[in-house]
Amino acid sequence: MSFGPGSDGVVATWVRDLGLPGLVDIHVHFLPQRVMRKVWAFFDDAERHYGTAWPVWYRETEERRLDILRKLGVEQFAPLVYPHKPGMAKWLNEWAREFAAREPDAVPTATVYPEPDAAEYVEQALRAGVRCVKVHVQVGAFDPRDPQLEAVWGMLTDAGIPVVVHCGHGPVRGEFTGLDVFAEVLAEHPRLTAVLAHAGMPEFGAALDLLDRFPNTYLDTTMVGTPFAERLSPLPPDWVARLADVPHRVALGTDFPNIPYPYATQLRAIAQWAAADERLGEQFLRAVLYETPKALLNDARGR
Numbered sequence: 481m482s483f484g485p486g487s488d489g490v491v492a493t494w495v496r497d498l499g500l501p502g503l504v505d506i507h508v509h510f511l512p513q514r515v516m517r518k519v520w521a522f523f524d525d526a527e528r529h530y531g532t533a534w535p536v537w538y539r540e541t542e543e544r545r546l547d548i549l550r551k552l553g554v555e556q557f558a559p560l561v562y563p564h565k566p567g568m569a570k571w572l573n574e575w576a577r578e579f580a581a582r583e584p585d586a587v588p589t590a591t592v593y594p595e596p597d598a599a600e601y602v603e604q605a606l607r608a609g610v611r612c613v614k615v616h617v618q619v620g621a622f623d624p625r626d627p628q629l630e631a632v633w634g635m636l637t638d639a640g641i642p643v644v645v646h647c648g649h650g651p652v653r654g655e656f657t658g659l660d661v662f663a664e665v666l667a668e669h670p671r672l673t674a675v676l677a678h679a680g681m682p683e684f685g686a687a688l689d690l691l692d693r694f695p696n697t698y699l700d701t702t703m704v705g706t707p708f709a710e711r712l713s714p715l716p717p718d719w720v721a722r723l724a725d726v727p728h729r730v731a732l733g734t735d736f737p738n739i740p741y742p743y744a745t746q747l748r749a750i751a752q753w754a755a756a757d758e759r760l761g762e763q764f765l766r767a768v769l770y771e772t773p774k775a776l777l778n779d780a781r782g783r
């Protein structure tokens with residue numbers, strides 16, 4: 481049983497040795513360059529925001545970042561965009577669609593913010609064929625139960641495309657973060673294909689409870705179990721045992737490029753879970769790293 485790739489340079493070989501054509505990453509970030517620069521400036525100040533330094537590992541040009549993903553063997557990815565204020569989502573969505581049109585391994589994505597035209601631009605995005613939506617409750621600092629999102633959740637449920645929701649308290653608590661708040665959205669829209677970003681960090685147990693309650697909910701692995709995240713939000717002792725009950729409900733996510741460590745670090749964390757329980761093993765790796773994210777991004781059930 482493999483404990484994962486020792487460095488980025490051997491990731492592609494490691495993936496091939498698992499019998500996979502590549503990786504599918506449901507949680508990476510590409511943004512218009514001036515927005516990305518603001519995000520990086522925020523991470524430069526991470527000591528103040530998060531109480532820990534956060535040196536962005538892949539602070540490179542867009543072209544170079546794409547090249548790095550391809551060298552890692554990432555076959556397909558969801559480049560997620562997110563607004564921190566009103567009036568921004570529609571423009572980001574247009575940018576994300578153009579980006580995916582010129583980069584064939586990027587799926588078209590969209591985002592949303594509670595604002596009067598939210599339903600209109602989400603409908604437009606769905607008609608244009610977006611295949612993944614990011615909802616960032618923590619950065620956006622909005623209530624996911626906002627009435628202006630009611631029709632949006634309904635449309636996303638019907639579309640059956642994955643909605644990557646950052647609704648957990650990590651890395652810092654927001655006014656409306658917490659899985660109990662998002663559980664209310666799920667209770668209203670129980671068929672929503674929701675991917676709980678960062679596996680609900682730090683409420684890992686509560687996230688797994690939601691998987692038990694709602695059949696179309698998933699976890700993404702973004703930052704989970706890496707030494708960096710373990711210092712801030714350690715996984716519960718029963719994590720691996722509980723994964724064994726839901727091996728097909730976990731999808732690779734990484735937060736590339738805004739991570740304070742190499743990409744291979746995330747893969748090692750996942751490989752360690754796979755190795756820690758005989759019910760998981762390499763078939764779990766194949767599901768997490770490829771099959772499940774591939775199905776989420778390519779086989780919307782609602783259509």
Ligand SMILES: [Zn+2]
Binds near residue numbers: 507509735
């Ligand atoms: Zn992210």
